[in-house]
Amino acid sequence: MLKLKNINSFYGEVQVLKDVSMEVNQGEIVTVIGANAAGKSTMISCISRTVTSFRGEIEFEESRIDSLRPDQVVERGLIQVPEGRLLFPKLTVRENLELGAFSKRSRGSRKDRLEYVYSILPKMKERANQMAGSLSGGEAQMCAIGRGLMADPKLLMFDEPSLGLAPIVVLEIMELIKNIRKEGTTILLVEQNVRQSLKLADRAYVIENGKILMEGNGKELLNSSEVKKAYLGI
Amino acid sequence: GGGSGNGGDSETADPFKVGAIYPLSGANALLGSQCLAAVKIAIDIVNANGGVQGRQVQLVEADAPDPTAATTEAGRLVDQQGVQVIFGSLASGNALAIAGVTEKSGVTLVESGGIADALTDSGFKNVFRILDKGGLRGAAGVSYTAEYVAPMLNIAPKDLKVAIIHEESSYGTSVADGAEKKIKELGLNLVAREHYNSTITDMSALVLKLKEAKPDVLFTVNYINDAILLVDTLKQYDAMPKVLMGCGAGTTDPNFAGTIGADSDGIFCTDMPTNLPLDVFADEAMKNVVSEFRERFRKEFPDMNNVSVAAEAAFAGSYTFLNNILPNAKTLDAEGIREAALTTKLDMTTLGFGWDLGDDGQNYAASANINQWQGGKVVTVYPDKLKNGEVINVPLPIAGQ
């Protein structure tokens, strides 16, 4: 469904991604793990086209998307829940969520989607009229996730969704991701919470210094000694 | 400047360099560019007649939107271009700044725009002003009103209610100050004095305030668009006083009547003599010069149905100086020019009044005329010597209750 071929990405003269190739199949949960600054967020941003300084091919549903504009990528149903939330601080939670359904493909079903998001993230309904800028760290993260769901995604990319969430909520989010997948949305998950995310994943990639280092199914990697040593500190 | 080219062949002698500094950009660019055009015409005419002391006059232009720029540009003309005479400069502030430069270098400034008293009251040796001081212009309107208008209105001068409204730049302020002083002196009844910024877009409040004061005569000093706005607003609120005595610039501008049309009939515009009928000039040569100037000016500014006052003054200043003063100078340096300027006396310049400088460089022959708009034309109604029509419409037919 999503294919990356030999992506090389640069910030100025610094090369962040080196020949990254990977793929996500329809209906899968694919996890990407890696240390800080490995280039995970950069990779996702290349797909969303908010980072444009890269070479290589990106294919989504059999067609190239590596020269589209970010909004066109969204229009195809490829949605990112960004790292660091990136909410609209001076809009209310509700307005933030509604903007999640801005694209034409999801605009029509905005009302239903909002109900859906409220039902799985009840805290958001509670805070619907609060300015997003004054949410607590965790609440903001929930809002960002909710906003991503509003877009009716075909493929949803999460960049560190568990960041700053209480353990119980992390569990809920992982559960949620499973459920979303069940409803037919494909998932690409970037996570630092290595244990949780590998448990969830059908397949996983390990990225280090901008290179794909390992690839395999989630359980395998979780048990691999290299991963244990490098990322779990065991 | 070098020595005088005595007897030298006009073809081979060095040109005589003069400068012109006017605001050509910024808020005053309109009048500035007209003045510059007028100076150019004057130089052309002089050159066609053989130039100054056998030397062709060469013009160096400069743009000075504000006093700081005026200082720099005056420096360029004086030090870089080596001009001996500068014509300028429309705004009093610029004139004062230029004088600061020219005075130090022994260069002559011939001022035909700035009317602030300070210019000739500050002891400058080489600054000559052809126009009246601002105070005079304001005062002339007041004196005329007390002497002639009050009787026409059947009101004793001391009962005559008058008001002053002026734009707040140094121009408007100095004219208004002159008017106020005269009003106090003659014991007229000053019921209001207000000033405003000439970029004002709505005069309703001002006019409504004025309406309360119910003046019989309104003295006003404006630039062109505020003059139009003032008359429009006075009419809209039915607040036109019996007599509207404009004191220069805006109300004398050809576009004034052009824009407001028939309503201008009877509105006074005190100013230096302007657009005088040719028969005022006894001298045949001067008649030709004036008509040539007007013709060429109109060609350059086809939109205008009359030559603007500022341009007439700029022409008069530069032409008189080049044609009448400089030929009398023993040497074409500051000393020689000063002597010639102070000793030369003329009965008539192209402005209709004479040339008679005091030691301060002020032309005490300068006068202000009382003019009136009649049928879209400026008609001089006073002094009798220059008069070419009788007063009409006192009180104004459009005056409010």
Add this chain to the structure above:
Amino acid sequence: MEQVLQVLISGILSGGIYALASVGLALIFGVVGLVNFAHGEYLMLAMYIAYWIYNFSGLDPYQSLIINLAVMAVIGYITFKVIMERVLDSDHSIQMLLTLALSMVLQNLALMFWKADYRNIRIDMTNDTMNLGFLTFNTPRVLAFLIAIGASVLLYLYLQKTFTGAAMRAISQNGKAAQLMGINIKRTYGLAFVIGTTLVGLAGLLISPIYPAYPTVGASFSTLAFIVVVLGGLSSVPGAIFGGLVIGVVESLAGYFAGPAYQQAAYFLLFILVLVFKPNGLFGRS
């Protein structure tokens, strides 16, 4: 009393035009986050265009409204494409400065093309008045007021009721996030810029029968529009409408009670007072 009422009304009428001149600025600020110092220059351009059309075809500013607005939209679009689009990600100070430079260019272009002459449009209506009891209204000013308020309200509704409007409000807060929502940032920025310049153009057009065009006419409106917009709370359209009316009234009252010399000082003073007590403007959300 009658006088004061009359003064008040004349203030409100001017206020309507100030409001219209300002809503565009508020919109551009709200969306692009840009303080557009060249704002007034678009007003100037529209006045010149109105004058031109009037001169060549005899169409008065109301008749040429559509053409004029179309031209303004095109001019807005061109400036956006050629200049603003390139600095969307730059520092605010850079953007601000760029608009300053732009205003310099436009003013001087006008000076070169049209000379410094005042260009008046006198139509039959210019001095018409309408009377209501003891009150007098200048017809072009009333017309300008009605159209101005109408246009401002339309803009407000557009921003509130349409999704594009919502996008416009979101975009300035976080451009990257807006992209991730599927908002075409450049297009939205461009749209806001074009609407903004067209609206201030409309304001210019509406005052062209009562006020002459000259190269620096925009400058005084620019400052005024800033004051209005800040009073209203920067990016708030209703705030700008309200702010415009307030400034109009204050200016008028100050002119009447203190004298026209104090008109500007009065609204600047009001402005400072408001900021002292409500640092985010009258309508600003903190």
Add this chain to the structure above:
Amino acid sequence: MIKQLILKQNFVLWIIAVCSVIVPFVLPNRYFQDITIMTFLWAGLATSWNLYSGYCKRLSIGHAAYLGIGAYTSTLLYLNFGISPWIGMLAGGVISAIAALIIGGTTLRLKGTFFVLSTIAFAEILKVMTITSKEITAGALGLMIPYQPGFTNMIWQGKIPYALLTWIYMIIVLFISVRLEKSKLGYSLVALGENQEAAENLGVNSTRTMLVAFVMSAVLTSFGGTLFAQYVMFIEPTSVMSMGNSINFILLAIAGGMGTAFGPMIGSFILTPVSNLLRGYLVGISGLHGLILGLVLIAVLLYRPDGILPQLKLLFRYLFGKIAKPGKGE
């Protein structure tokens, strides 16, 4: 040793600043000297402006007010009481400081655009006050300083003394800027400009820091105002306190590099002569020089948004880096 010094860009910039004093001596005539004086003066003024607004990223578009206070205070004291402008300059500084304290006290807590516009408002109010208090300031008529050369009067016949004076002024302000960059005040200011709350949490007293810098900036600007008045010898509210002047401070600072000690100077060294020469030599078509200047600025902003200084530094590194290399081989 010297090579190391050269590689420190500030060293080179200091050399440029200090050596510029030669310029008025070698120039052929007073017109060019006049431009040099304006260049020094504007460099000093823009650097003064930069002291607060540049480092703190809060643009004041009302600094012409302090220029006006400086110019008017010294001139009025001189004209009315015969007090030497040297003392008048200090008095102007004191009054500017008081004004800046009042203005700063009310506006410094404002954020972003609110602050920017409030500075305009204050400057405009001050201008209107100056115009309307005719009895004291002569209003719109302006004030003229009589030409009485002498050191105590701060008036000279030639241009050189003015050039030296404005150069010293520039160097002093520059020195203060450079010191500021390496001081607690400077660090606090820059941090405040980046993120006020975070700075406060690190112990930065934002109110005091901003006030101190704002007052410093205002006082130095007003000193420049006195020099301005003594040089032009004529002041009037509409031109001295115009927003155009305030904007010019900003233009120079940004063109050179805002928030850097030498940026505004570089900006003035380039733009002041350019704009004066353009005005002088493109006089034929009114508006043309303004148009060209505007276009040049747009081009700079579009293609070199950090200003000229960083480019210059790159150039130094390139030039002296090359020089330094063979040195190593020896």
Add this chain to the structure above:
Amino acid sequence: MILQVESVTKKFGGLSAVSEVSLEIEQGNVIGLIGPNGAGKTTLFNCINGTLPITDGKIIFDGVDITRKKSHEIAKLGIARSYQIVQPFGNMTTLQNAMVGGFCKTKIYKEAESIALRSLELVRLDHKKDLIAKHLNLGERKKLEIAKALSTQPKLLLLDEVMAGLTPSEVQEMVKIIHSINDSGVTLIIIEHIMEAIMSLSKRIVVLNFGKKIMEGTPEEVSSNQQVIEAYFGVEDGEAYA
């Protein structure tokens, strides 16, 4: 007792983000602060260091009542904090960032520089000292947050989720850093959702929920408390997360 928080309440409109919370810390101690999202942890930090004015209650630091003091005064007295959402001075270098803190207790440039360098070394960021802060990645920014706070030479350091977004092995590194900070005599309050970290760092843990303090105890006590498990840890595959 270096810090005494006495029945502090903070309301936003109708919402009590923190209500009647009291806690005390002894000099040199490390306390963990946990609780569900929106429980009021960050708000409590904001109250302690003066970023937000408190609605009710009293805070005493080192014998001084700091309830109504401004945040810069509090910083001078010796409380520093890091932000949950990092707030670097983006256009300054890493070292300059830290030096802003370094100037808290001195006016001398050299001193501020050496203080800043020392804190950068402590968080192992000294190799990036000349990098412009906006080019740092998230992990480095978190370290910079700590270094900035440390440079003010605090007696009490409030750390808000400095480990979020780090891989487990990076977490371990950070834990070591925090230990060494504590060893140098700084008292710490730590907010963290990563349990391994908070359990191994803190001597005592305070749990907030809906703005109220629901319990305080040793890590063992807290992790076995049923109420805390239900509200906070959750249960995974039938077993408690911790």
